[in-house]
Amino acid sequence: MSGENFAVRYKVSRLVGAVVSILMIIIAIAACTLSGSPKTPPHLSVKSGFDPCRDIPLSTLNSWNANPTPIPAIPVGADARDSTDPDLKSCNYRGQSGSSAQELTMGDNLYIGLTVMSLDTFHRIESSGEPYRESIIDSRKMAIKGPYSDAPTPGRNTICEVYVQMNGGGLLLTSVKSGDACQFLTVVAQKVVPLLPAGS
Numbered sequence: 001m002s003g004e005n006f007a008v009r010y011k012v013s014r015l016v017g018a019v020v021s022i023l024m025i026i027i028a029i030a031a032c033t034l035s036g037s038p039k040t041p042p043h044l045s046v047k048s049g050f051d052p053c054r055d056i057p058l059s060t061l062n063s064w065n066a067n068p069t070p071i072p073a074i075p076v077g078a079d080a081r082d083s084t085d086p087d088l089k090s091c092n093y094r095g096q097s098g099s100s101a102q103e104l105t106m107g108d109n110l111y112i113g114l115t116v117m118s119l120d121t122f123h124r125i126e127s128s129g130e131p132y133r134e135s136i137i138d139s140r141k142m143a144i145k146g147p148y149s150d151a152p153t154p155g156r157n158t159i160c161e162v163y164v165q166m167n168g169g170g171l172l173l174t175s176v177k178s179g180d181a182c183q184f185l186t187v188v189a190q191k192v193v194p195l196l197p198a199g200s
Contacts, residue, residue, distance in 0.1 A: 046169035047087035049197035052112035060191050064184075065103035066093040066110060076115040076172055080125050088114045095177075102184060108177040112192065116169040119143060126161060138193045141165040146182040160185050164193055166200050 053070045061068045070091035077083030090113025095104025104110060119141055126132060126145040135142045146160030160181035162173040173188055175181040 046114050046116060046166045046200065047085070049200045050114070050171075050195065051089045052114065052171075052192070053089055053091040055195055056112070056192065061093065063103075063191075064093070064110065064188065065096050065105070067096055073111055073113060075113050076117055078116045078118070078121065078169075080117055080121060083116075085116070088116065090114065090172075102179075102187070104184075105178055109175065110177075110188065111172070111174040112188075113172050114166075114169065115163075115172045117163075117172070119163060119165045119170060122163040122170070126163075137164060137189055138196075140193060140196075142189065142193075144182055144186070146185075147180070158182070162186070162189055164189060164196075166196065171196065 053072065058068055070093055073090040073092045075083045075085060075088035075090040077085070077088075090111065093104070093110040093112070095106055095108035095110075097106045122143055123132075123134075126143070130146050132143070132145045135144065142165070143163045144160065145162075147158055157176060157178050158181040159176050160174070162182075162185045164171040164173070171192065173185050173192070175185050175188075177184055
């Protein structure tokens with residue numbers, strides 16, 4: 001073999017080796033990327049991590065004078081219309097007989113449900129008409145629509161809606177109640193929001 005041919009083959013061999021090395025590095029990087037080992041934990045979806053029909057303690061339901069057996073309810077979609085998404089857990093809790101004005105009474109209703117509706121959509125739809133205000137609860141943004149009074153009129157039913165922001169949507173609370181529904185829902189939110197999983 002001539003010296004010239006050897007030199008050519010040596011250069012080709014080194015070039016092929018370099019290309020193979022580069023390809024192996026690229027494959028290794030791709031494998032690490034596809035292995036599903038992110039550096040930060042993924043955020044929970046609003047559809048997972050909390051079930052308002054099962055995760056509220058019995059002691060809390062008793063404090064509201066709510067029937068501990070919830071009734072499955074139709075969830076609210078992104079456009080504030082009814083949704084058929086089975087992952088959006090939503091329930092109604094009925095009041096029982098014999099309670100104070102700060103609790104559910106017979107005929108009162110409490111709705112607790114997950115929704116993919118955003119806070120902006122809730123604001124756009126609900127911020128007119130009845131009093132509307134925004135606040136913070138347990139480091140989450142909260143919006144309340146409905147009357148609020150420290151001296152509710154006995155025997156008068158009121159309607160209130162509370163939205164608590166989550167990743168990918170929110171928690172929606174609604175009550176039709178004798179007395180002050182917004183005052184009652186504020187108490188409900190103070191109990192339920194801490195039950196939401198961290199990061200949700």
